[in-house]
Amino acid sequence: MMRILLIHGPNLNLLGRREMAVYGEKTLEEINAAVQDWAEQEGVKVKIVQSNHEGALVDAIGEAADWADGILINPAAYTHTSVAIRDAVAAVGVPAVEVHLSNIHAREEFRHVSLIAPVALGQISGFGTDSYLLGLQALQGHLKQQGTDK
Numbered sequence: 001m002m003r004i005l006l007i008h009g010p011n012l013n014l015l016g017r018r019e020m021a022v023y024g025e026k027t028l029e030e031i032n033a034a035v036q037d038w039a040e041q042e043g044v045k046v047k048i049v050q051s052n053h054e055g056a057l058v059d060a061i062g063e064a065a066d067w068a069d070g071i072l073i074n075p076a077a078y079t080h081t082s083v084a085i086r087d088a089v090a091a092v093g094v095p096a097v098e099v100h101l102s103n104i105h106a107r108e109e110f111r112h113v114s115l116i117a118p119v120a121l122g123q124i125s126g127f128g129t130d131s132y133l134l135g136l137q138a139l140q141g142h143l144k145q146q147g148t149d150k
């Protein structure tokens, strides 16, 4: 069975009451439920981690080397600042797809740069909850093609 680690970065625990005009009205629990519905349908195992702490995210990525076939990551604000998360993704060599609810390229200039994108397979940005589902599809397609099911 294909196994995917889904990482949500800082402040995503506040979805549903955080800048709703930008991030939508769905809570993180609702997004996770949509992800798990997809996973059940596809026969994929998705483990979900949310943390507001950079080190905890680095630890989760490091551990993924032992068990995950792929990583879906919304690094949130750490997208734009974290060399540590980028290095962790590069270090484990587990294929990763970066996702964002909002279109980071249409927002403030400091959000236009992603330190993670260069070490990811690709980036999906701007489709709300669908960014996660599109990211999962892309990751699944890649893993099937590569035959990198662990």
Ligand code: DQA
Pocket: 010, 011, 012, 074, 075, 076, 077, 078, 079, 099, 100, 101, 102, 103, 104, 111
């Ligand atoms: C975000 C975009 C980031 O710039 C921001 O810091 C977030 C959420 C998104 O999903 O749109 O916290 O990653």
